[in-house]
């Protein structure tokens with residue numbers, strides 16, 4: 001089994017265990033009781049400078065432990081203070097050490113849109129995201145057959161949330177575009193092999209339809225990496241590891257400054 005398939009199977013198994021305690025109908029009422037999901041078209045609208053989606057990330061299978069983050073809400077509050085346009089919360093528990101409680105805590109603290117970052121493959125997980133207050137749900141094309149991807153995309157929209165559709169090849173970008181996705185991400189890390197390809201975004205950016213928000217994911221450690229993605233056409237960059245240690249406000253300031261020029265423009 002590929003690593004991505006393994007991560008997805010584990011996430012689904014964990015969701016099934018939660019479902020045994022909290023059935024679909026209960027989560028459905030919790031979702032209905034939530035304040036409506038935030039409209040992300042404004043928050044992530046392509047702008048004169050790069051936008052940053054800042055991630056609450058404790059660990060990853062490829063990088064191991066990154067930071068303990070005892071108070072995810074405090075961390076997310078610092079991200080917002082630093083100028084993040086949205087907050088991503090990794091809720092996968094086995095390898096990334098996250099939880100839906102982290103997401104709910106972050107939602108209660110910040111006013112910008114919040115993304116549930118997990119290996120989502122069932123309607124129950126989408127519903128859980130809304131019940132915890134998510135505005136955006138990550139859907140990884142490589143992990144889903146097209147009919148399932150379509151079903152989860154439709155449910156996400158029906159619940160008022162916005163899908164962020166993640167691609168890793170031209171074919172996957174085409175599948176994301178076919179759905180009419182407004183948020184399309186290209187992950188530099190191949191989730192099947194964990195290999196990094198910083199230039200993948202640049203090769204695929206052109207294939208992302210005009211009108212969609214182009215998001216570069218992973219492999220930003222330095223301000224130059226933000227500039228690299230911005231030159232390649234990124235409207236937004238999703239950053240985890242580089243923000244979980246040190247002073248996130250200072251780091252975000254440096255990253256935002258490095259991407260303060262029009263997308264796709266060559267700078268000398």
Ligand SMILES: O=P(O)(O)OC[C@@H](O)[C@@H](O)c1c[nH]c2ccccc12
Nearest residue numbers: 187217218219220238239240241242
């Ligand atoms: O820590 P980084 O290299 O800045 O990466 C953040 C984010 O892109 C990465 O966490 C990610 C992108 N897509 C994913 C899908 C699942 C889990 C994690 C991810």
